[in-house]
Amino acid sequence: MDSFGSDLSSGSSSGKIDPGTIMEQVKVQIAVANAQELLQRMTDKCFKKCIGKPGSTLDNSEQKCIAMCMDRYMDAWNTVSRAYNSRLQRERARI
Amino acid sequence: ACLKENWNANAEAAELQRLIAVEQQKAQFQAQVHNFTDVCWDKCMDKPSSKLDSRTETCLVSCVERFIDTTLTITNRFTQMVQKGAH
Numbered sequence: 402m403d404s405f406g407s408d409l410s411s412g413s414s415s416g417k418i419d420p421g422t423i424m425e426q427v428k429v430q431i432a433v434a435n436a437q438e439l440l441q442r443m444t445d446k447c448f449k450k451c452i453g454k455p456g457s458t459l460d461n462s463e464q465k466c467i468a469m470c471m472d473r474y475m476d477a478w479n480t481v482s483r484a485y486n487s488r489l490q491r492e493r494a495r496i
Numbered sequence: 497a498c499l500k501e502n503w504n505a506n507a508e509a510a511e512l513q514r515l516i517a518v519e520q521q522k523a524q525f526q527a528q529v530h531n532f533t534d535v536c537w538d539k540c541m542d543k544p545s546s547k548l549d550s551r552t553e554t555c556l557v558s559c560v561e562r563f564i565d566t567t568l569t570i571t572n573r574f575t576q577m578v579q580k581g582a583h
Contacts, residue, residue, distance in 0.1 A: 420508060420511060420512050420515065423512060424512075424515055424516075424519075427516060427519055428519060431519055431522070431523045431526075434523075435523070435526050438526075438527070438530050439530070442530060442533070442534055446534075446537055447544075450541075450543070450544055451544070466544060469544045469545070469546060470544040473541065473544045473545070473548060474533070474537065476547075476548040477533055477536070477537055477540075477541065477548065477552075477556055478529060478530075478533045480548065480553055480556045480557065481529050481532045481533045481536060481556055481559075481560055482529045484532075484556065484557040484560040484561065485525070485528060485529055485532060485560055486525075488560065488561060488564055489525075
């Protein structure tokens with residue numbers, strides 16, 4: 402009888418499941434969903450901040466405001482991400 | 497030989513589940529960051545400027561901390577209320 406559990410990858414050489422490909426797809430899908438979420442919220446915030454009474458086009462100042470707002474939103478996102486991560490580490494250290 | 501193939505398939509599936517669970521946890525973290533950023537942007541940002549000043553940075557960090565504290569406070573107090581039979 403063969404030895405059991407010698408090598409996880411030996412089963413996949415039959416070509417049935419490739420965990421590597423699946424995980425790549427999962428990661429890509431999650432990344433895409435994350436980017437969509439970011440853009441949707443960013444658009445909402447920056448529209449509110451930058452566009453007063455909607456005109457017939459986006460004028461120069463509105464364009465500049467949008468560009469700056471996008472940068473600030475991403476800065477804010479990164480700040481929040483670090484803060485949340487810190488808090489999680491702190492809470493885990495207490496357990 | 498048939499038994500070994502079954503074992504390997506199950507072990508692969510279990511490993512895949514574990515890896516996916518790790519990615520899901522990361523995705524949950526990201527989702528929370530989106531929520532916090534949404535709320536704290538409204539609390540902390542005035543006019544968009546060329547850079548995030550330190551006052552705004554501090555506000556954002558405090559906002560995240562206080563939002564989590566609020567969540568914990570509400571959860572704890574609500575638990576007490578339920579236990580006391582209040583409604």
